[in-house]
Amino acid sequence: GQSLEQPSEVTAVEGAIVQINCTYQTSGFYGLSWYQQHDGGAPTFLSYNALDGLEETGRFSSFLSRSDSYGYLLLQELQMKDSASYFCAVIMVGFQKLVFGTGTRLLVSP
Amino acid sequence: DAGVIQSPRHEVTEMGQEVTLRCKPISGHNSLFWYRQTMMRGLELLIYFNNNVPIDDSGMPEDRFSAKMPNASFSTLKIQPSEPRDSAVYFCASSQPRGGEETQYFGPGTRLLVL
Numbered sequence: 001g002q003s004l005e006q007p008s009e010v011t012a013v014e015g016a017i018v019q020i021n022c023t024y025q026t027s028g029f030y031g032l033s034w035y036q037q038h039d040g041g042a043p044t045f046l047s048y049n050a051l052d053g054l055e056e057t058g059r060f061s062s063f064l065s066r067s068d069s070y071g072y073l074l075l076q077e078l079q080m081k082d083s084a085s086y087f088c089a090v091i092m093v094g095f096q097k098l099v100f101g102t103g104t105r106l107l108v109s110p
Numbered sequence: 111d112a113g114v115i116q117s118p119r120h121e122v123t124e125m126g127q128e129v130t131l132r133c134k135p136i137s138g139h140n141s142l143f144w145y146r147q148t149m150m151r152g153l154e155l156l157i158y159f160n161n162n163v164p165i166d167d168s169g170m171p172e173d174r175f176s177a178k179m180p181n182a183s184f185s186t187l188k189i190q191p192s193e194p195r196d197s198a199v200y201f202c203a204s205s206q207p208r209g210g211e212e213t214q215y216f217g218p219g220t221r222l223l224v225l
Contacts, residue, residue, distance in 0.1 A: 031212070033212065041218075042217060042219055043201070091212045096158065097143065098143075098155070098212060098214060100153040101152075
């Protein structure tokens, strides 16, 4: 089977930097994705890592270490609108389906 | 370009009734996914289709749940009979994989309440 672990909640202030970690256990790992979901909304794609290293997209960056079965999402220059839940999701070799983690609720305060 | 379209957006029904949720994927996407989200169980994949063919339905909770995709632009998820524990948000998502990358585009969801 597969399992993913994320912190349940993270708090930070506007303008700060926050890192949301994700550790996974799965056979046939192919890649790691991150999704954002605002309350009452649908998950939306943020980033994808198939190779080790850092992928940067504006204020958001995502990192993957395949040898450590670990990844993280880095959010910089936090804004109030970044308050949302963030999910890591594993893609497995030979499959299209995503297996989602339990999500991390990020609360950004003024 | 229209995103994934789901209907209805909200559904309130009584236990034992049949519920049908509908989804129109993004045009050109050949994969479609049905998810269920609850506070207790998080975001669970129920079933997914590739080129209208069901590939993996291992997440379907039980025989009360069924899904069809009669063509590339339409899918349904049916619950019959519905039970209070089926109350959840049901999302449909579609994708067009490129080089192994799997970016899924989610619809707005159907919020189902079974009384």
